[in-house]
Amino acid sequence: MLRLLLACALAAPLAANAASPGELTLLVMDPLAAPLSCPCVEGYAQRDYDQLGVYLAEKLDRPVKVVFAESFQKALERDDCDAIDIVVGKDSVARADAKALGMKVTALARLTGKDGSTTQTGLIVVRSADPAKKASDLKGYRILFGPAECSEKHAAPLALLESAGVAVPPPAERETTSACSDGACKIIEWGDSERAAAVISSYAAPLLEGCGTIKKGDLRVVAETAPVPFVTALASDRLDAAQQERLRTALLDMASDPKLIIALETLTGFVPIEEHATQTKSEPQASADWPQFMGPDRNGRAPWLPDRLPESPPIVWQQPLLRSGLGGLAATQHHVVLGDRDAANAMDVFRSFEAGTGEPLWTVEYPAPGLLDYDNAPRATPLIADDKVYLLGAFGDLTCADLASGAVLWQTNLRRDFLAEEELVWGTCSSPLLVGDMLIVHTGATQFNLVALEAETGLLVWQAAGAGLAYASICEATFAGVHQVIAYDKTSLRGFDPDSGAELWRLDPPQPGDFNVPTPQQLGDRLLVVTENNGARLYDFDETGRIVPEPAAQTMALRSDTATPIVAAGRVFGAADKLLCLDPAAGFKTLYQGRDRAVRGFAPMLATDDRLLILGHGGELLLVDPRSDKLNVLSRARLFEDSEQADLYCYPALVGTRLFVRGERSVVCVELGDGVNHRVTESTETDVRGTADGRG
Known part of the structure; x- marks a missing residue:
């Protein structure tokens, strides 16, 4: 116990120092490791991590000691374990243990099973x-x-x-x-x-x-249930960014060692993860809320999609709206929030509905006069965080409200308070981003182009200058161990230190004049950028976390002016009057260009690695197989009678098996679970053939 208390007390000081050049400790918590399992099933749950220790010692040029334990606590109570440098174990358990000890860990790679799944x-x-x-x-x-x-x-x-x-x-x-x-x-x-x-x-x-x-x-x-991450390799912050990257490279290179593949009972060894540098935090639930633009991670990735759509998807509830709109929906298991206007089109009206029944819960409304192209309704998607919701109108009005009651906690106008002078043509569109206890918002002003506000009070924390208004949403990512906020201004894409607002890098495109609407997406350790004038580009980052200006891959086949691309099954999908499927691993080779009546210039998408759900023209849903080498529409369904000729620009929200979609003049809740669920298996014949003891 004394050793454990000392480890907790020293966790913060250790975080400031890289591990010494001496021995590294690899803690194995994988429940399929031989010492943590039993040899009851031939060829299963007998992973030999001692061989991984030998391999890493050779690759890292440092001794590696392998320790087996079911938790951080049990490991640190051992006489031969004073500290933890590397962890391989169940993702959620490792993160929870690290958080309990005040340790920061970075996820580097995931181990595939014999079936290739992670x-x-x-x-x-x-x-x-x-x-x-x-x-x-x-x-x-x-x-x-x-x-x-x-x-x-x-x-x-x-x-x-x-x-x-x-x-x-x-x-x-x-x-x-x-x-x-x-x-x-x-x-x-x-x-x-x-x-x-x-x-x-x-x-x-x-x-x-x-x-x-x-x-x-x-x-x-x-x-x-929906799938959750399984065995993950993580590094403690006793290893600095360069050491973590070297370790990550060694883990990924393991795929070329056939002996290790056999020893670890894996198909392809360790593989990259989309967020390979995630600080210790609460793991999103399998059926996570959809609290912001494009979901929990702002990438359109869903924890579940059905195998097929129900023939006539049941409408659980439907509520009228006063205006058509461009802003997406944010949803939890209890609340659905979206922006609307009043009948006179002079006020912003944000509405909250009870997610299960559609019962109106509250409205937040305030004067917002003016005239914009594409009408005046809010463009930005609300942001739900704990017991608060952040609402941004098209004229720059930013509101923090209580999620349960709609009571306004603080309010500001970004254009007025930060001196934005550029003519407002399309409105304030960029959805706010929460980073820690700061709300990051794009104002379009010159000296205060991007600002961080205290999420609790709305007070300014830092500002960064820039060149006018952009329309893509802000995102965050970690490259080469450097956590950063990524945002456009009118002419460039930039990376910022989220703590200080300092500019880390700037990317000016070869061809000027992009409107900068599609939101950049992290693709492994690269950044995917798509614009109308410069096409799709994939950028590397150097060891300091700065972007490499020359694209690693690019194509003019995908030139979306508004639609954000999405990644499914390792492929990039984008809408530009057709559905394009690109292979980023092959230099953005076009795998197919599929035409469908529902896929026009803008088509919001949700994805798993097995299904792609598209909200097409007129509110028609398409369920597509992302692994096919041609456009393979598995099923389709139409949701709205009053929107058949309308282009819908609003991103839907998915919570559990229910999809929340905005039409021209209404919002609907649709039950997708009556189809064959890809992850929610109902069986009367499946025997349980298998469980090991412990926390497995």
């Missing part, structure tokens, strides 16, 4: 004789979850059950078991005396039966 799911199981067939049948059941730090057994099933209409107890009353085997055995032991279900990890399922914990056919899977 994710796991939670399986909700019942006894085979139980009448439940699907998640919605579990109403009134006693449900045993896993520990809170195991996202596949806690956050993910909670989201799934809530989306299925199953009430779950508050945290203080929620029942949990530490091991998958505990929950499985309990519901078998209870038998007919208790209507009960348990949540187990998908990776552990093969071990339950193999270890003899349960008999074949004892349990049956009734639902499967």
Whole structure:
């Protein structure tokens, strides 16, 4: 215990110093590592990480000591473990442990399984004789979850059950078991005396039966959660940015070592992750809220999409709006927020609806006179953060309101207060970004072009000068270990230090005159940029985190003037009067250009690596296979009768299995779960073949 207390006390000072040139400690928490599992299933859960230690020692030119433990705490209580440099383990558990000790960790790469997947799911199981067939049948059941730090057994099933209409107890009353085997055995032991279900990890399922914990056919899977990250390699901040990058390179190069591939029971070794430098923070839930522009990570990535759309997607609720609009929706499991105007078109009116029923909850309205191209409704998507929501109107009015009541907490006008003088033609469009406790907003002014405000008060923290108004939303990313905010002004794209506002780099495009509307996207350790005059470009970053001006790849095939591209199955998809599919790994080779009546100049998209959901012309939904080498529309559905000839410019929001979409004069909630769910599996025949003990 003394060792643990010392580790906690020293965590902050250690963060300021890189690890010494001596021995590195690799903590292995992977539940499929041989010392943490059992040899019950041949060729499974016997990963040999000692071989990885030897490999890393050679690549890094430093001794590497391999320590096996189920937690940071247990590792630091050992006599042979004074500190932790590298961690390989379950993503959510490693992050939770690091946070508990005040340690900062950076995710570097993810380990593929034998099937090539880097994710796991939670399986909700019942006894085979139980009448439940699907998640919605579990109403009134006693449900045993896993520990809170195991996202596949806690956050993910909670989201799934809530989306299925199953009430779950508050945290203080929620029942949990530490091991998958505990929950499985309990519901078998209870038998007919208790209507009960348990949540187990998908990776552990093969071990339950193999270890003899349960008999074949004892349990049956009734639902499967959305996928969450599984085994991740992380570095503590005892390693500086250069050392972390060297480690990351070594991990990715492991794919060329066949002996290691066999030893770690992996298909392709470690692979890059889209956010390879994420500081310790709460892991998004599997069925995460859609709290801002393009979702939790501003990239359109969804935790779940159906295999097929229902033939006639059920409209759960529909509410009228007074004006058409350009701004997207933000949504949680309880609130849907969007911008509207009043009947006289003289006031901004932000509306909140109850997500489950569509009941109007509140409005925030204020005078906002003027005349803009494409009407006057708000363009920016609201931003929901904890108990607050941030609302930005087209004329620069920025409001922080209480999410529950709509009470205004503070309000400012960006153009007035920061001296923007440029003529407002298309309005203030860039959706605000929350970074820590700061709200980053684009004003279009000269001296105060990009500003950071205290999210709690609206007071100015820092400002950065720039050249006029741009329309893309602000984003954040980490390149070469350097966390940065990325934003356009009228003429250039720039990176900023989020703490000080200092400009880190500036990129001026070869051809001037872009309107700078599509939002840049992080693609691994590169930045994807698309504009009308300069096409699609992929940029590298140097070791200092600054952009390399010459593109690593580029193409003029994709020249979106407004639509932000999206990444699915390693491919880039963009709308420009057709659907373009590009391969960034092959220099932006065009894989196909698919034409469809619903894909015009703008088409908002949501994606997983298995499905691409497109909101097309007139409110027609298209579900596309992103892995196909031609445009393969799997199913389609029309949502609005009054919008058949309308171009809809509003990004939808997805929470659980419900899609929230704005039409010309209404907002609808659509249930997509009546189709065949890609991740929510309902089965009456699936046996559980598998769980290991511990936090797996």
